Amino acid sequence: DEIGDIIVAVIEGSITEVGTINNQVVSYKIYDKNGVDVTKNYSNVELVDGVLQVNPRTIILTSASDTKEYDGEPLTNFEVYVSGDSLAFCDTLIFNVTGSQLDSGSSLNEFTYEMIGNEFLLNNYKIEVVYGELTVVPNSTPIDIVAASDKKYYDKLPLENGGYTYTEDVLANSDS
Numbered sequence: 001d002e003i004g005d006i007i008v009a010v011i012e013g014s015i016t017e018v019g020t021i022n023n024q025v026v027s028y029k030i031y032d033k034n035g036v037d038v039t040k041n042y043s044n045v046e047l048v049d050g051v052l053q054v055n056p057r058t059i060i061l062t063s064a065s066d067t068k069e070y071d072g073e074p075l076t077n078f079e080v081y082v083s084g085d086s087l088a089f090c091d092t093l094i095f096n097v098t099g100s101q102l103d104s105g106s107s108l109n110e111f112t113y114e115m116i117g118n119e120f121l122l123n124n125y126k127i128e129v130v131y132g133e134l135t136v137v138p139n140s141t142p143i144d145i146v147a148a149s150d151k152k153y154y155d156k157l158p159l160e161n162g163g164y165t166y167t168e169d170v171l172a173n174s175d176s
Contacts, residue, residue, distance in 0.1 A: 023050035056126045057085035063109040065132035070139045072172020074100040092116040101134040
């Protein structure tokens, strides 16, 4: 099995972070099947640089959505889900979730994030943030408000009684 001449080239180029650089052919030699340098026998060798490109990873950060009945305590959910491309080996994000909903209604479950150790590593990611929704619905437990009853004998004065009772253990601790 005969082989012909072979080219051995030295290529220089290295990139770790997001960006683009030339991958240069810095030298070459051509050898025959016996390992003899025959480079001088080739006069039309063109050196064409390549390109090395590191693209950012696309990461989607989504905070949790949650719903509950009103109970006088704020609704929070500290979960943040990472989807899309995965984080590169040893890269770690930390989250500060600030979303909160106390009263009946809805709001975004907002958060911030940062890369542990080196915030410049964030340049290697295209990050999309999606906020979940926190929803508090009205408390649906029945509350009976019973007006006080009263009686008296006729005395030409109006009979009034502003007293009442209501179903206990339904109102939130801070409500009255």
